[in-house]
Amino acid sequence: MTKIEEFIEETGAFDCVECGKCTSLCPVANINSDFAPRLIVVKAQEGLESEIKRDKDIWSCITCEICNDMCPYEVDFSGFIQRMRVEAVGMGNVPVCSEAGAVQTMQRITGMGQKQNRLAWLTDDLKVSDKGDVYYFTGCAYQLGILFNDKAPELKEIPANVVRIMNAAGIEPVVSNKEVCCGHDQLWSGDEVGFIDLMEQNVEMIKETGAKKVVFSCPEGFRTFNIDYQGFLGDLDFEILHISEFLMNLIDEGKLEFKETDETVTYHDSCRLGRHAGIYDTPRDLLDAMGVEFVEMASSQEKALCCGVNAFTNCNEASRQLQMMRLLEAKQTGAETMLAFCPKCVIHYNCLLSMEKMPIEREKIDIKVKDFSNFVAEHMK
Numbered sequence: 001m002t003k004i005e006e007f008i009e010e011t012g013a014f015d016c017v018e019c020g021k022c023t024s025l026c027p028v029a030n031i032n033s034d035f036a037p038r039l040i041v042v043k044a045q046e047g048l049e050s051e052i053k054r055d056k057d058i059w060s061c062i063t064c065e066i067c068n069d070m071c072p073y074e075v076d077f078s079g080f081i082q083r084m085r086v087e088a089v090g091m092g093n094v095p096v097c098s099e100a101g102a103v104q105t106m107q108r109i110t111g112m113g114q115k116q117n118r119l120a121w122l123t124d125d126l127k128v129s130d131k132g133d134v135y136y137f138t139g140c141a142y143q144l145g146i147l148f149n150d151k152a153p154e155l156k157e158i159p160a161n162v163v164r165i166m167n168a169a170g171i172e173p174v175v176s177n178k179e180v181c182c183g184h185d186q187l188w189s190g191d192e193v194g195f196i197d198l199m200e201q202n203v204e205m206i207k208e209t210g211a212k213k214v215v216f217s218c219p220e221g222f223r224t225f226n227i228d229y230q231g232f233l234g235d236l237d238f239e240i241l242h243i244s245e246f247l248m249n250l251i252d253e254g255k256l257e258f259k260e261t262d263e264t265v266t267y268h269d270s271c272r273l274g275r276h277a278g279i280y281d282t283p284r285d286l287l288d289a290m291g292v293e294f295v296e297m298a299s300s301q302e303k304a305l306c307c308g309v310n311a312f313t314n315c316n317e318a319s320r321q322l323q324m325m326r327l328l329e330a331k332q333t334g335a336e337t338m339l340a341f342c343p344k345c346v347i348h349y350n351c352l353l354s355m356e357k358m359p360i361e362r363e364k365i366d367i368k369v370k371d372f373s374n375f376v377a378e379h380m381k
């Protein structure tokens with residue numbers, strides 16, 4: 001069996017009947033008429049492996065999984081793209097890196113076993129452990145907050161705030177300086193070797209701590225452990241929880257209380273948490289439990305629009321238009337703030353909001369975009 005036949009079988013692409021639903025609903029195809037997921041699937045069925053590997057279109061997909069969700073034959077298009085990117089990079093077809101490759105450089109440094117301080121955010125007032133049942137996977141939020149200090153400085157506060165919330169509920173989570181980036185961007189940029197190395201380091205490190213539960217504030221880390229690590233390694237012997245699930249359990253046990261607020265918010269379903277991992281209700285339940293007034297955007301949950309960039313590659317005009325469309329929806333709710341769990345969504349939306357020259361009148365999209373975990377910490381009693 002050739003590689004492409006393997007991918008077609010694993011992702012169900014043989015079942016495609018060329019209905020075109022994916023192309024008609026794809027946000028990128030709706031902006032760029034040269035891009036069509038259906039045609040990529042058809043080329044795969046026809047065995048045009050090297051043509052797909054050379055095709056720049058495999059980098060235009062933002063892997064939002066709208067097509068996966070809407071395909072009547074359940075073709076896993078984003079899974080197909082993920083595998084084809086690894087093959088494409090092997091042939092020299094590489095993505096265009098945004099930010100002049102700064103994020104990729106940061107990832108390379110974090111992944112190369114270079115000595116680094118992953119716990120620079122840890123202050124004396126925070127209680128953490130070396131071993132225990134609950135491991136908090138801090139991910140790259142702090143590092144991204146430093147790199148994007150001009151657009152989303154609040155990201156630096158996420159790890160400390162999550163620990164603060166856990167401490168308030170009587171939990172002293174395990175955190176580790178041996179943690180490395182989860183490898184999400186490496187995998188979606190076609191660097192499978194780099195990804196496997198990071199995965200092995202993280203799994204080994206978590207095993208050493210004896211943790212039974214691993215909690216993620218970042219949707220990308222959550223998806224990567226849940227789907228990709230378990231896809232490569234089989235079932236991991238610890239539970240994988242998103243912070244929204246973990247916090248809802250604490251609220252149900254009466255361990256967290258919140259201040260009264262009259263702030264109105266809307267919530268952006270980041271694709272890694274929503275369509276990729278199926279978590280739609282718990283963030284909304286959390287807002288309800290906090291007593292926060294919540295208004296839904298015109299497109300939400302399975303149909304939510306995406307922030308327009310994937311793995312910090314191919315940020316372009318289509319990305320800008322998608323960001324603008326989403327901020328327009330958020331503003332139209334009348335909410336003061338749009339919350340998101342994904343640090344990268346917060347960066348990309350604030351990037352558009354920080355532009356001097358906007359593609360639209362500023363007042364139509366001008367809304368605060370904030371990290372959800374920080375918002376929870378600010379509203380604790």
Ligand code: SF4
Nearest residue numbers: 016017019020022071
């Ligand atoms: S929606 Fe599914 S069946 Fe229809 S063209 Fe796309 S991949 Fe094929």
Ligand code: SF4
Nearest residue numbers: 026061062064065067
């Ligand atoms: S994953 Fe998203 S961007 Fe990629 S083809 Fe599907 S709908 Fe389009």
Ligand code: SF4
Nearest residue numbers: 098309315347348351
């Ligand atoms: S939208 Fe994101 S990737 Fe694009 S320029 Fe802004 S921060 Fe960089």
